[in-house]
């Protein structure tokens with residue numbers, strides 16, 4: 001595969017996979033590409049301009065909103081709106097779904113997004129990420145309907161991806177035909193194919209979980225962690241947890257590993273949101289040959305009931321997830 005290809009060229013060359021959408025889907029991916037560049041530029045200056053820290057407001061989750069949370073949310077929603085292919089958006093930063101404008105009511109797609117996951121890490125220079133999930137609307141036209149258009153099962157996604165704003169900015173996404181990663185060359189503002197057809201190693205020795213919640217974990221999770229720490233059969237596991245899911249997941253996808261956010265006392269349904277954190281990462285996981293479960297079932301088969309609902313989440317190398325399942 002030509003590694004010098006830009007993301008724009010890749011999108012055009014793969015239009016055949018986009019279910020004959022007469023270029024609309026390509027325009028949507030291109031909007032995400034543009035927003036990623038704008039946010040990357042702002043984040044990379046975060047320490048130098050008045051854009052870090054709390055905004056003084058909170059979101060529906062009751063979480064303090066960072067200035068960059070709100071900025072990033074605005075950038076992605078504006079970019080998506082301007083391409084005139086999306087009728088509505090669900091965002092972690094907004095209480096209910098957003099209808100983009102009256103002219104958008106005939107548009108085919110809905111987008112669900114966590115604009116800046118891990119944003120509390122910005123002030124300490126830890127990588128953060130944008131996570132997005134794309135569906136075709138189910139209702140034919142007009143104002144989108146929450147249940148039909150936004151509360152779709154994850155197995156109906158037409159695309160999902162994340163942008164990781166780290167030592168380099170990468171856009172990693174799938175349209176159901178494998179996973180590809182593109183690295184931004186900031187000098188010229190283009191994303192280049194750097195990780196083609198990413199596959200998660202079927203096994204690994206990295207586990208990522210906040211062990212500060214250990215006491216409140218389900219018994220099966222405690223037993224799995226004990227199994228990892230006993231170094232049986234010569235496998236020496238290592239704990240890696242940076243508190244920014246996109247960063248933890250990306251590392252584990254490349255090296256092999258398992259990311260876990262169990263339900264625990266403080267988060268009895270888990271902390272991660274099903275629609276715009278678990279489902280997109282689960283879609284990418286499976287497309288890269290891994291496995292993603294809630295502890296009870298395949299994440300992508302879960303029927304969402306609310307737009308901000310949470311779920312326990314376990315994803316990564318298939319053999320590690322299956323080993324975990326044997327303890328549940």
Ligand code: P6P
Pocket residue numbers: 117118119210243244245246248271272
């Ligand atoms: P804790 C960030 O807020 C996030 O949603 C994920 O990115 C991250 O993995 C997790 O929460 C960290 O949560 O409770 O371990 O600090």
